[in-house]
Amino acid sequence: MLLTRKAEFSASHVCADPARTPAENQALYGPNANPHGHGHNYVLEVTIEGDPDPVTGMVFDLRELKEIIHAEVVEPMDHRFLNHEVSPFDQVVPTAENLAVEIWRRLQPRLSAPPARLKNVRLFETADLYVDYGGER
Ligand SMILES: [Zn+2]
Numbered sequence: 001m002l003l004t005r006k007a008e009f010s011a012s013h014v015c016a017d018p019a020r021t022p023a024e025n026q027a028l029y030g031p032n033a034n035p036h037g038h039g040h041n042y043v044l045e046v047t048i049e050g051d052p053d054p055v056t057g058m059v060f061d062l063r064e065l066k067e068i069i070h071a072e073v074v075e076p077m078d079h080r081f082l083n084h085e086v087s088p089f090d091q092v093v094p095t096a097e098n099l100a101v102e103i104w105r106r107l108q109p110r111l112s113a114p115p116a117r118l119k120n121v122r123l124f125e126t127a128d129l130y131v132d133y134g135g136e137r
Helices: 022-033 062-077 096-110
Strands: 002-013 038-049 116-126 129-133
Touching: 002 062, 038 062, 038 096, 062 096, 096 116, 096 129
Parallel strands: none
Antiparallel strands: 002 038, 038 116, 116 129
């Protein structure tokens, strides 16, 4: 069974590679490369997979799942300028794709064993754009 918990956080970013020139970044990322940054209200959906416990009827403790997402993602990223305040985004361009990978990397160690394993991270950058990441293939 799949169980999904949603969380939201707001953060700003610049999509620019520090190794490229401003003109190269402008060509590659367009207005998203503006060095002053811009914000998003990110919506995160964390999906775990497991079997409901025959006694409790639950796949996983929902309060614990909420606490894990808060501690690993919301607390460190909410109201932050990702490029300057959240590792590794001083080195890695904080696109939605790279953010989803980093969120997976942070959550996976705490959701890696029965009763439930991390199955998918879905990150909405805007209402009409999201990425799904299910770990390395
Ligand atoms: Zn953006």
